[in-house]
Amino acid sequence: MFIASPETALRFAQKEDGKLEDGLHYWFRMQREGVADYLKNRDAQPSESQLCSAAEFLAETTGLVWSVAQVSEVLSLYPRARISLAVNGEAGDALSFAAAHFFLGTSWPTFGDKVDITAFVNLLQQQALLMGYLKAN
Incomplete structure (x- = not known):
């Protein structure tokens, strides 16, 4: 589980390398997709x-x-x-x-x-x- 520091998030936001069509670094897209997946499965319980x-x-x-x-x-x-x-x-x-x-x-x-x-x-x-x-x- 990767948890970025605030410094890392700001560095990603300022980097040109890795930016996508929305203008943000690909890491932020991965974060959005991960959150959406957690929300979709929020009621999941382990066996x-x-x-x-x-x-x-x-x-x-x-x-x-x-x-x-x-x-x-x-x-x-x-x-x-x-x-x-x-x-x-x-x-x-x-x-x-x-x-x-x-x-x-x-x-x-x-x-x-x-x-x-x-x-x-x-x-x-x-x-x-x-x-x-x-x-x-």
Whole structure:
């Protein structure tokens, strides 16, 4: 899941390279189309199997035990992740973002962030334990 910074959006708006017939950079068209797709599928709900797969992914990513109920609870607060999972059958980046934001109020680190991922996951686990989640073995 790519979330542009305000600086990036303004840079796209000023670039000549990549502009389309509407005068805007192609990134903005992709954004409009993505929003339209999310709105069209706003009521989509993941299946039990998809929720189980999401729980497995989150367990591997965060080192926490995730029940289907906990995944559903978090997805209720992150509709983009819920919709992506229900419609596309997977939502790795969106699930990682949801977990990081749910526990720490941050995005999940990317390569460009130059973050010690082990330290990040340890911090996420500390917060999760205080919120009643369990650490995986």
